[in-house]
Amino acid sequence: MVSETAELEPIVSALESRGYRVTSSRRSVLEAVLSQADHFTVEEILRQATGAGRATVFRTIRLLCELGVLCRVLLEDGRLHYRLAGPRHHHHHLVCVTCGRVRDLDECVVGNLVRDISQSTGFDVQGHWLEFYGLCQSCRQAAPPAE
Amino acid sequence: MVSETAELEPIVSALESRGYRVTSSRRSVLEAVLSQADHFTVEEILRQATGAGRATVFRTIRLLCELGVLCRVLLEDGRLHYRLAGPRHHHHHLVCVTCGRVRDLDECVVGNLVRDISQSTGFDVQGHWLEFYGLCQSCRQAAPPAE
């Protein structure tokens, strides 16, 4: 397994630069987050981040979302998971409904739409939430062809 | 207040035609749903649909979603609300972040995008979830101009 330190330190810096303290509990949550293969629930972090109490895990995950370290992934059934946002900013997800893996769309694909909608509706559209669901390439190949 | 019977009956028919029984509990939930001004939580229906037990309210709302009578509205903070879908099929919402009211976009605005993304990513994109957030026209006028 690749060391996660390389990913850990930039996040630690982000915390420090915003005046948040880098405690061992927060490190413990961060390590658990970085060890996830893809998206995850708070519960999974609770299980792995044994160095941090329940409340602290919830508080830390919320903080990491506010800082943009994590992003929320909305599954098709409405459940909310979390995922490392990485260095990118605003982006969207393609969620494979079979294997569950997520692929990021690095650029936001609705910028133009937002402009159109603002014009046609009179709304001042300030934000949006967009997720795509489908079959990733390898699940497509594994699945029987459409009948 | 306008009678809701006109709206109730088509839904009752939808239940009947699919083989679901039209019980007084389900009517009670439906009346509560129809009396909502806009989107609502299960809890609000629990409070109003006094003729139905807690479990039944949850079960009925889930059923109504499956039937397409209700749709889910994802708020910006991740909370899930519900809303009458009306006669329209697939559609999206513009949620006003100030007054909370929802405006429907009757046509789906991402159809072309889905095609592009399928091509460029190799995903078979089968579904999506899209919500817009912003200020509705009247809240824009009430709000101070951008500074």
Place this chain on the structure above:
DNA sequence: GTGCATGCAAATTTTTTGCAGATGC
């Protein structure tokens, strides 16, 4: 040293389940 952060455990809140009995069709 001082104030942010934590742990703990209990309180809340939200949703589900199992099952005997009721009831729509």
Place this chain on the structure above:
DNA sequence: GCATCTGCAAAAAATTTGCATGCAC
């Protein structure tokens, strides 16, 4: 009549809170 549906109450799951103590800076 009989399968579907319901209420109830308890269980399960998910999240928050209060507060004394700890520890990062």
